[in-house]
Amino acid sequence: NLAESINACMAYIDNPEIDVEGLMKYIPAPDFPTGGTIYGYNGVKEAYETGRGRVVIRSKAEIEVEDNHENIIVTEIPYGVNKAELIAYIAQLVNDKKLDGIADINDESNYKGMRIVIKLKSDANASVVLNKLYKMTQMQASFSVNNVALVNGRPKTLNLKELIGEFVKHRHEVVIRRTQFELNKAQERAHILEGLIIASQNIDEVIKIIRAASDTQGAREALKERFGLTDPQTAAIVEMRLRQLTGLEQDKLRNEYEALEKEIARLELILSDEHTCRELIKSELMEVRDKYGDARRTDIDYTAGDFNAEDFYADDDMIITISHLGYIKRTQLSEFRAQNRGGVGAKGSDTRNEDFIEHIYPASMHNYMLFFTQKGRCYWLKVYEIPEGAKNSKGRAIQNMLNIESDDSVKAFICTKSLGDADFVRTHNLVFATKKGVIKKTRLEAYSRPRARGVNAIIIREDDELLSVEMTDGNSEILLANRNGRAIRFPENKVREMGRMSTGVRGMTLDGDDDEVVGMICMPEGTTNDVMVLSERGYGKRTPLDTEITNADGVTEKVPVYRVTNRGGKGVRTMNITEKTGRLVAIESVNDDNDLVIINKSGITLRIHVADIRVQGRATQGVRIINLEKRNDTIASVCCVDSDPEEEVEQVEAQELAPELPEDELLEVEEIDEEVIDDDADAESEAADDTEE
Template sequence: MKSAYIDYSMSVIVARALPDVRDGMKPVHRRVLFGMYELGVFSNRPYKKSARIVGEVLGKFHPHGDSSVYDTMVRMAQEWSLRYPLVDGQGNFGSVDGDSPAAMRYTEARLAKIAEEMLTDLDKETVDMQLNFDDTIYEPVVLPAMVPNLLVNGASGIAVGMATNMAPHNLSEIVDGIIAYIDNNDISISELMNYIKAPDFPTGGIIYGYEGVKSAFETGRGRIVIRGKVTVEETPSGRERIIVTELPYQVNKADMIKKTADLVNEKKLDGIADINDESDRNGMRIVYDLKRDAMASIVINKLYKMTALQSSFSVNNIALVNGRPEALNLKGLIKHYVNHRHEVVIRRTEYNLREAEKKAHILEGLIIALDHIDEVIALIRASKTPDDARKGLVERFELSEIQAKAILDMRLQKLTGLERDKLKTDYEELMKRIGELKEILANVELRMGIIKDELRRIKEKYGDERCSEIVYTAEDIRMEDVIPDEPVVITISHLGYIKRTPLTEYRVQNRGGRGSRGSTTRDEDFLEHLFVATNHNYMLFFTEQGKVYWLRVFEIPEGSKTSKGRAIQNIIQLSPDDSVKAYINVKTLKDEEYINNNYIILATKHGTIKKTSLEAYSRPRTNGINAITIHEGDELIAARLTNGNSEVLLALKSGRAIRFNENTVRAMGRTAAGVRGIKLASDKDEVIGMICVEDDSYDILVVSEKGYGKRSKLEDYRVTNRGGKGVKTINITEKTGNLIAIKNVRDEDDLMIINKSGIVIRIPVADLRVMGRATQGVRLINLKDDDEIAAVAKVEAFDELNDTEEENPENLPDENGDNSEKADTEEKDS
């Protein structure tokens, strides 16, 4: 049983169900075309009865049922089944409604013009021949296939343990793609897709979505969604009607109409009053009359969802390569076709060379005879028999038997002067042709040029416009491809309004200015958080209750510098009593090496610190996941991304700061509570910020509520053990107010300061001089009345901001006329 079944399955796979990658044909298709070729029913000859053709194929090549041969021939003649039909049928060959064709005794057929291209050069020993089932005559193992049939017409078949389903394509696109491959064998599939856009189905329709096409081209497998082509018309009475003019590939029109009518009758499909099939010889037209209150767009979507008006074509490119089934992508199919055509060109050239050399050999003999014609005539007249004459010629003139025979067969008219000149001219042309053929065999580029020229001729002769339209869906267009990866400012207000604004909207001002108007906020609202990122980054949002949410930066709504933004609850699903406190800008969450070698350090208001691998946060859900366990009365205030070797600085409202090595904090799980980072000075004290630094190239910048700040060297903060009280970082007085922010900065950075009144100022860090750790600092921003600083953010330098004063006319003193000299004088006085 086992061996017999394996034999059977191999027979089905190799000799019945799967197409050959070279000519795209199964044995039955090849035999039908070869049988018609042998019968001589070419496109320029009269049609022959189908029964005559089927009998020829059955009797000589295909020992199976006559229906298998006739059904194959019928399908090859149906313009809705094959993108480029290979048989020209006359009579009833069925319909798109699934009507069966007339019996073979009534129909007639002949080869289509394009099918003759598949058989061109078959008589020039271009392909291997094999004996038929009774070893009496030869049939081709494969056709020369000047047309890339497998790619343009596709194939489908169910074997044993495997199946194939290959889509048809547009001939013009395929030829362009093959030529591009010949010109560059290393061409990528994405580059090939510039030439070959998508499958092209004979029934037209709309290819809806590109992901399936891309997958099919790249892997050989993919699901392509096809929709019928639909338009909406208005009747004279004012009602709407839906008109379908094209159907998805392989959809039976009559069945689809019947099933749609059943859905309407069962009240599963609303809005349709009547269905009519108005198709005729001019084309397809299915009319759905709508009820008065029905909306066409809604009914169309229901038709797509519930009926065969939208169907899918599952591509599975399996073909026989050297007799073995193989899954192939687009480039693989093209490569095997080009290799086949290359072999055909070589074998055809070798055949033509052999024939030319045979002819040249005979002409050489004839020319010798003409040069010694009197002697030849005398020799022939003196011979008793033709054999004696032949032997005499061979011996006298050192000719071959073939040449001697040709001389004896020569007609007397060849002796005229004109004929003698013509012989010599023919010989010269033949020798030139032999030289060309030898050059072709010696030069692969010439052979590839011939393949390209033949393909261009095929395209010119049979190429046409696409039948199927391509419509890209939202899923196909990755937002990254549409949105440039530019730096943006993310701002979040106290009441939770978020937006992103191009960084270039914020202009650089001199220190001590009043600032320009930033976000428009309500009286009780003010900007509380600001973050700089680029559009393609990932952002992790950490809330005060210890949860984390995930967004791409481009998913944050864009707004101008003065717009309010959008409530964050509308973008991420925050619980009503929670608010976002910290953000981490992450380049990617897809790179395993990156997420396993980077860490997130979290700090809470009460001085707790926690370190966790980024990998633990790489799979957030839409409703958030726990990032840290927060104790009662505490809340998360900061989160930082590190590489595992950073130093951490925590700053307190009371003006103290601690510096310790990240290695003193062990990595914990996502739900752990963490360890003590700094000891609070009092019950009213709290942590206001955390920074992580990797080297001493950064300075430490601190800012107080009343607008004072200063830069200090990192080395001024000695490294201690975590959990200590820290050292003084700014001298806190009533004039300065409590400490509000701590940042690590460099000269090329800018500082953005936001007041509770909504005023935004941007100043270069380079304008701030470095001073001692325990000093009071200098005034950074002039505050009106009881206004205070709400938030401070560091803006890292970007190339597009390094413009000269002349190029950036906005780089002027601020709106209130304050300039740097006046500001410096005020600071000296203070």
């Protein structure tokens, strides 16, 4: 609004230290020529404070009662909305039965103003219909604010104070340059007048000199020499007309000269005195305001809180599932009921042919989620932005939610509520692992502000892909496991911190071309969690990270079950891999308060309590976790979630769901000698070539 803007400029001129909040008392919000109501103030405040924001504006509508029927009367619509198109769209929604409760709509606008009458059915609730109109039509519109201006030739985003400051600076420059121009002109004219006055006072001699001269140039030279005049003055005298010799004209010359002297003094004061210059700028702005300013047309609804999606979603626990073909959904954790160990599971998802659930993660509704793709890109969403679906529903394609390339897919994500906490993002790291054993550590801060199109999270080599991402506090221990049943354990500080645009360093040496890393876990300092590993044919076990041994002196010592080495080694055996177990597919960090949610490639799900799985030695074969014999299936994905003590446990006995099995098939727990695969891991990792770019 012009008047409000000028008032704010004058307030800034009077007090350059005024803040944005003080200026907002003069410019409370944008003002649109078509009126309407600004719905909520947070967007306006954000735009004024940062230079970027979103202003929501609603049509001005009232509910009138006529003949016991309620009608909605629209008198103002958002700026830029075409009235005829709006009416036609509302009618189309009614005809398509997408909008109920409207009987008729008429345009009764005239020279007095706009008036759209929406007649409602007798059983319709006017408030409900009006809210639907706001939601489904352009009766509510949003305007993005992006205050980018050229400042000293460079584009810059400006807040309200900076905008006004730059405008006042511009007006100051305009006034100074204009004043200097006017001063130069006045001084030039005064100089000419001085010469004319001298000539008028000595008119007889001037005429004599001019008559005696042979030409104009000679006359000018003679006058310059006789009276000490300049070239412009002599030129003006020579060109002077006879009528200027009258007494009246001579008085005019003197009056004009005196007026010019006063004007020159005024102009010089403007240039030399900052206060006078500011007052001139204010007076000129007030003149514009008084001539062109008008009253505000757009109202502001301060009481209407801006939409906060978190207020509409409880912070419930969810399971995020992502299929092999890239379909994603969130499902209530309670839908995955627990079963006893050895069950065959329950149908988990109806997917397309040749599709299966490949990834499953726990989260809560208010979590921020950072998605990481196999090509090393990072994307950002909130859990409630992911479509909800039943356990057996397909979900929605991730490509429709994120700007992911068609040949890329999500491999991992990080859940956190603290992306806006500067201390948190600076003290926590993201640790990346790839299938080829490369590992990388970067501060969470580098990924705290992803763009809509995503950012590069890690540079992936052509023959590699991202496997896992974990968040750590800088004091964790990292375990990597490969398909051949080996695992390596090393401290996080053995991996130096790198930037976002880097490849990483060697974390584990693989056994051959057909080998690859299947998972990574990060164990915090002082954790009591166990290492859980599972094979593709449904076998798994828990193994402690460390064990306590009492020596001959009665002193209890903590002995590592998984030997701590430097990064880059081959590791030690974490599971006895046989034809019966199949190769390793997953490694998880678990405790007795966790459940395992397992999904195989045919879409069958199984949730079991970790406490039901016996703790065993590192190099044992483990026990049967899920019965895959009947279906000839393999495990596709494993997820660790928190147990719900109040959840109803579905008692499904293994013998009822599977054919009779020998005892040793149900529980294979005999210990075998631990086999140390790489005694020289420390030395080897020291010599390993870094692969950081």
